[in-house]
Amino acid sequence: MTAQITAALLGLALAGSILYLVRRDHLHGPYALWWLIVAAATLVLGFVPRTIDWLAHLTGIAYPPVLPIIIGLSLILLRLLQLDIERSRQERQIRRLNQKLAILEEELTTLRRAMTSRTESAPRSD
Template identity: 50%
Template sequence: MSSLPITTALLGLGLALAIMWLLRRDHLHAAHGLFWLTVAALAALLGVWPGLVDRLAVWAGIAYPPALLFLVAAIVLLIKALHADIMNTRVEREVRRLNQRLALLELEQSTPSMERDVP
């Protein structure tokens, strides 16, 4: 076994350990951690079985196997970026609505009520 598969497998395992540490310290949300753990597992899997990329490339009809890795990585990163933008938009919308509710509550508290003036 050459040093490249060993290095790739160790990098995948190291990434998985780092992600587990981030999850345990609550620095990373569980849903995001699951995505990155999957990436780390795939890196470790490709490190242990480097011929898997060649087989998948032949099955997909791609002549240059590393091109398959780059294609899949680009697609996964684009999907991850799209998902992050969707989540960011959702959070911004919720913050805007909460600010509007807070402004209405502050307005209600600052204006004198007719009910409080009646003895």
Template identity: 30%
Template sequence: MSASYIFGIVAALIVLAVVIESLRRHHLRERHAIWWLAAGIVALVIGVFPDVLGWAASLVGVTVPTNLVFFLSIAVLFLVSIQHSGELTELESETRTLAESVALQDLRIKELEKALADALESRRNP
């Protein structure tokens, strides 16, 4: 086994360890970790069984197995980007709703303060 395969195995194990530790410490949510865990597991399988990459490349008709790795990497990053874009849109909508609610609450508070001040003023000046 060459040094590049050992490097690949070690890198995949590090990725898996970082993702699992981030999950454990609640720095990363489960739905975000799925793609990174999948990528780490695939990298580990390819590092341990390098012939799998050649088999998968020939199965899908890719001449150079490394090109399949690049394509899958880009696909995973694209899916993560789509997932984050959807969540960002959802958070922006929620932020807008909360800002509107706060503005309405501020308006109500100002109206109540004005009504209270008017009521106190009318009691002082009968």
């Protein structure tokens, strides 16, 4: 019974922490949703511990305590994959922005040279 209460309290504390971080704008929507799902799963497993036994039987796992470890490791791997995809997208976006910035800087330099050459070659009315 103590493990159930501990798991339920951990789920509630995690959900509260996530909501606090979202409210303070330290954690954004899609990331918060992911963590709220983890908190809800922890809360459910705390209140209904037989869920693990049922899921283990359903999936054919003979030793039910291994199931949360397998699920946890799988979720960690999925999260890491998602982070790598997001980082790759951001790196591609940064590279494209750097290329656009270089093009704009070159155009600005060309325009400045054209302007200075026009002012230097223009006849003065003294």
